[in-house]
Amino acid sequence: MFSSLVGLFTFFLVLLSIVLSAIKIVQEYERGVVFRLGRFAGVRGPGLIILIPFIERMVKVDQRVVTLDVPTQECITRDNVTVKVNAVVYFFVLDPQKAIINVEDYRRATYQIGQTTLRSVLGQHELDDLLARRERINQELQRIIDEATEPWGIKVNLVEVKDVELPAGMQRAMARQAEAERERRAKIIHAEGEYTAAQQLAEAARIITEAPGAMQLRYLQTLTEIAVEHNSTIIFPLPLEFLDAFKRILTPTPPAAVLPPMPATTAAPPPAPPAPPVPPGPFPTEG
Secondary structure, three states: OHHHHHHHHHHHHHHHHHHHHHEEEEEOEEEEEEEEEEEEEEEEEEEEEEEEOOOOOEEEOOOOOOOEEEEEEEOOOOOEEEEEEEEEEEEEEHHHHHHHHHOOOOHHHHHHHHHHHHHHHHHHOOHHHHHHHHHHHHHHHHHHHHHHHHHOOOEEEEEEEEEOOOOOOHHHHHHHHHOOOOOHHHHHHHHHHHHHHHHHHHHHHHHHHHOOHHHHHHHHHHHHHHHOOOOOOOOOOOOHHHHHHHHHOOOOOOOOOOOOOOOOOOOOOOOOOOOOOOOOOOOOOOO
């Protein structure tokens, strides 16, 4: 009697384990790839999945976005500058069938593709492109990695270059270059300001020249501004024309030079007119 009860209990226990092994629950973000006797039988889920015991087997695939960190890679740019770059790759499983059947470990495969592609793409660009046009490099990385992982059912959403580490010597050289560029811009701005100020001063001088009383008004305004400061010394400017007038008064005028008289010259008499010619003819004879 006892042995029969033990056998019955064992039977129910084995039957329960078989039933439980046939019942699977797949989450909303998962899909189940089912194999029947080793052959692909379809993708199921989410929800309750019932399998044929000992005949069917299911592999779950997570379809959420995966964040994959690409470790620091030492790359040589196109202009022969050694840099250390790391990146991050965002991807998800688009086709669970391909992710299980076409590749052994899609995560590790995507990780290796990200490393090799990062070194290859950065080797085709110069350092200035890496620093100034990073968005274009990110798009190129995303396109290449997405094309490489498409047969595995992987969709790459985004690739971002996180950090670019430059050698210390290159950092100092770039700092000097940036400082020289700022000095050049400062000198250009200062020269443009001087040029504009000179133009304004020339225009002001022209206006004051056209209106003689404007200079006197400007003198009076300057005196008013000086008086506000409570200064003990007041400088009153004089026009330069006053100094020129005093200079003419104090400077003696040199006497005019007297030229010696010119000697008188006698004119030669005019030549005598020529004698008139004698007409030809018979001469008179004596009788």
